[in-house]
Amino acid sequence: MKVTIKDIAKETGLSTATVSKYLNNIKIQENNRILIEAAIKKLGYRPNRSAQILRSKKTRTIGILISDLGNYFWGSVIGIISHYFASQQYTVITRSYSFDMELEKNVIRDIVSQNFEGLIMLPFNNCDHYYQLLQNAGIPVIILDQLPTMIQDYPVDCVLSDNYGGSALLAEHLFQNGHTNICILDQAINSHTIEVRIQAVKDVYSRHGINLETCFPCAEPFVFKETKDVIQENKQRLYQLLNAPDPPTAVFFTNYISAMGGLSAVNLLGLNVPDDISLVCFDNDPLFRAMHTSMTCVAQDLTSIGIRASELLMQRISGDYSNFPVTEIINVEFHSGKSVRNLHAGR
Template identity: 30%
Template sequence: MSVGIRDVARAAGVSTATVSRALGRGPVSDAVREQVEAAVRATGYRPNLSARRLRSKAAQTIGLIVADIRNPFFTAVSRAVEDAAYAAGLRVILCNTDEDPAREALYLRLMEEERVTGVIFAPTKATADALTPDSLGFPTVFIDRSGLPGAHDSVVLDNVAAAGALVDHLAGQGFARIGGLFGSTSSTARERQAGYEAAMARHGLAPLVRAVAPNAAAAEGEAARWLAQADRPEALILSNGLILMGAVRAARTLGLTIPRDLALAGFDNEPWTDLVEPGLTVIEQPVAEIGAQAMRLLFDRIESPDQPVRKVVLSGRAVLRGSTRRG
């Protein structure tokens, strides 16, 4: 059968308690510690993490709940989170919700059952608004989206400013009929829309807004319908990388030349955005920083559960490329 701590204890000629202490950071004499380590090597002992978790009540696990890992934004953030977690000796359980509140609820319940150390969560607007500070049984940090003000720690982009910067840039280039295509499920998309509308108003321009499910296929369909109209916009702002990609596809299909027939500006400086001619103007999010900050906030919250709620707002960086150059 499997070798347990009792076998190690027997091999080392000490008690199981001493083995446990030698392996952890308990007080043990150097001689005994060496004996134990030798016994561990000799027996090929591997601690049973389930037993350890049960007894010590420290799951050493964090949950990472995102909409879809295939969204490059979440891919990058998740990588940062995992690096930080494993560096701290924590395991990561990854969950994809597809922006479905039912699956969000399911995974939150799973996190409770795992007795996780903490959770990093990108909730839909519906779930975020429904979650009060104490409805979650574990420390939680929201990323990308925030919920009720002051309810949860969060790290988000300054979406209003970022969207405004795109409008300013386009307006500065002389575009007037600037449309906005925004995701329909996240608070982030709402904020970007608000920033867009505020900036449009500043420039005395009429907003043109449409909402769409945040995936490339839906965005392509909606953009194609929009751009086929006679009074189509001459520039488009897209609220994330997937929607941006859909819009590029739609423009291609309709034979529109960028930026002559249509200017495009979006979010997420994904590796491909500078490869599609003439280069796509985007807001770059500090993805690694977002993941790292989220972990920092989570650790702080775990350490001092009662400290005031914090919201870290990071600035995007406008990467100006050919897609918004006035023909």
């Protein structure tokens, strides 16, 4: 026999109105919440989501929009967001636009037409302003990993890692180990994240009186595209640089994708890390655990990113915009591996 909210009310001695408030995520007294949750567990109550939607005129659906469903890096963030909202009785749907901005716009319009209650998205780049289509429709949106250039005109909540601080730590580590002839691999046009990481490295070396642009200029920037293409492009770039008459002593990978391409080039040339070439990376990818020499890197706190984005979105869905807009900077963690050779040793 199907358990109803009347059964829960009878079990707890509370009114059906109080039980209904709890089931619709309306705040109630703490002692009543405890009674209701105990009754739900005891009776095995399962809410009728279709009926809830019809009564409330809300879909209780949350979207996650990313560029590439094949990009495993963001899998843990998607999992954390999904778990958070599932625990709040929301359905979570993940969509992709496959690095196609026109498709992205169509997907967002589709999300608007389906009356999603909120969206967490990884935009195409920092010039991407399609999130305003959601805001215009009254749908709260949280941006991950970018700071849009249009944020002054179209304010939006953003959650991203401490890109500057983490990159500065890696750059200082390279300098203190004697590396002044370094290569920064991966420059994506219109990426706030990549631009900030590169600027941090340049600033650290500038404070030490070194202009990286004259010592070892960065490669030409490119428009970000599919992951496999970026990996191949970085493989070719580093292969050429390491074959040059005056190769760099160290490489700064701006993210795990550039590292995947760069490591392919290092392996192809048969170079030893760190004796022949030193490496650091902004990201701590599972791939690095398979390396004979542990990678010196900074790790993004993907758990905190997912939780904070979820909390912010839930706050907006509830109608609380008291601190809007928020830009949350999540701390990163420095991992001192063995991929950097100390050039001062033995002098």
